[in-house]
Amino acid sequence: MELRNLEHFVAVAEEGSFTRAAERLHLVQSTLSVSVKSLEKELGGPLFDRSTHHVALTDAGRALLVEARHALAAVEAARDAVAAVHGGLRGTVRVGIMHSLTLIDLAALLTRYHREHPEVQIVPSTAQGGSVELAAQVTDGRLDLAFVSLPGGRPPGLSVHPLATEPLLLACQDDHPFARRSVVPLAELDGERFVDFPAGWGTRLSVDRLFLAEGLRRVIAVEVTDIPTVTELVRAGFGFAFLTASLTRDSPAITLRPVRPTPQFAVSLVTPATRRLSAAARALADLVLSMFDPAAQQVRTRVRPGRETRGGR
Template sequence: MELRRLGHFVAVAEEGSFTRAARRVHLVQSALSVSVRGLEKELGVRLFERSTHDVQLTDVGRVFLPEARATLAAAAAALDAVQATVGGLRGTLRIGIMQSMLAVDLASILARFRDERPGVELRLRPARGGSLKLSREVESGELDVAFVSVAGHAFAGVELTSLAREPLLLAVPVGHPLAGQAAVTIPELDRQIFVEAPVGWGTRFVADRAFADAHVNRSISVEVADLATVVELVRAGLGLGLIPQSVARLSDRVEFVPLDPPLEWEIALAVSTKRRASAAGQAFEDLVLDMTGSGGL
């Protein structure tokens, strides 16, 4: 079984399209199709259900995908070990990042890593489905590491290391009855209307747990996957919002009120426990923990 064919299979599975996968692996589509069909013939199974409009994994393909990723990762780790010995780190590092993580100086981390490891290509992937999706992509092998906020949730095959914590503040429109208060309790927010991040996002994890623990109901008028937009919708009067303190400092368009007791938002580094990290991945993890002191910059 050729590693090249495994890589082609993984590319098609992740892209959901032979056309996009062909661009990704720098092949013409016909050559990629031949490669995947050759793998299917070698295995004696169909890995994809093909239609005019899309490509879907078969049940066998879904079982085979994590094994293919693990095999490719092991081969890459072996190559990394040799390259690290004879000429410095090489390879590609896939990093998942959240929409907003000002409590961790990501730019400085990436700049220093690039300076120290110029042979490593960094590929950043924003959170398409929030921290929940990023964590699952680390577990599945789609990402090497990710910065996530999952409010104490545990994921099989994923290790989380805390990097930074900060309080969430209640965002209210200027002139709102709660504006100017020294602090607000969760019970005081019973039946209030909120603008929230979608399910799976870091601030939503914290809010859902806090309101459930306090047995307090809240209505959600709008879900948006961007904290700056949450602030703007709060300003427009569509509801209240919960915003990390580092983001709140950047806006004077709404009022921010502390919560009592505070709600804590945490950023963590997620790595896989199912696969040995590549040399580049381990170097990146070490650098992140060194620069944050495992407690924030």
């Protein structure tokens, strides 16, 4: 079994297409097809179902994909280790990033890493499925590490390193009665309409868990994937939202109020617990953790009674 065959197989599996995989690998499609067929012949069975326009993995293909990613990651780690001995880290680090990650100065962190390890290529990516999808991609090897918000437990196969937390505040219209309250009891939001992010996003997970624990319900009137749209819908009276002060720093004015009990937005770094990181990825993880002293991991955002807190001000 040759490494290039595994690389070709993984590319087709991830792209769901021989054509797109060939473009990604800078190969002609016939060469890629021959490589995959050679691997199938060696393993004694088909790895892809080619009966549809979208190439799908067979059961054997799904089983191989996990092991192929691990094997390629191990080879990359071996190359990185030798490169480090000869005077510097090289390779690629695939980093998952939440949408609107404002609680951490990620740009400064990555700039410092690039300055210390200029030969390493950092490939950031987001996911429409939010933190849940990013965590799954770290587990199966598509990402080396990721910044996520996963309240309520440690997913299997991952190591979770807490970095910072911030309270989620109730966003409402300026002229709503809640805007004149110093604190809003969570129970008073039972049955209300909300504008929220998709189910896999960290803020949504935190609020959903708290409402469930308190025996309350809320109506998700609409799901959106960006902060400006959320704030505009709140201003238009479409519903309430839960946001943090840092998320609304550059948004149009809306009133934010603390609620009791308070949902929390917690950012963590997740790394694989069942496979070894490459030297380049391990160096990035070490840098992240070194910049967050455990004694200062919590960002405390307090709203004094009687004072308005508005996004964008």
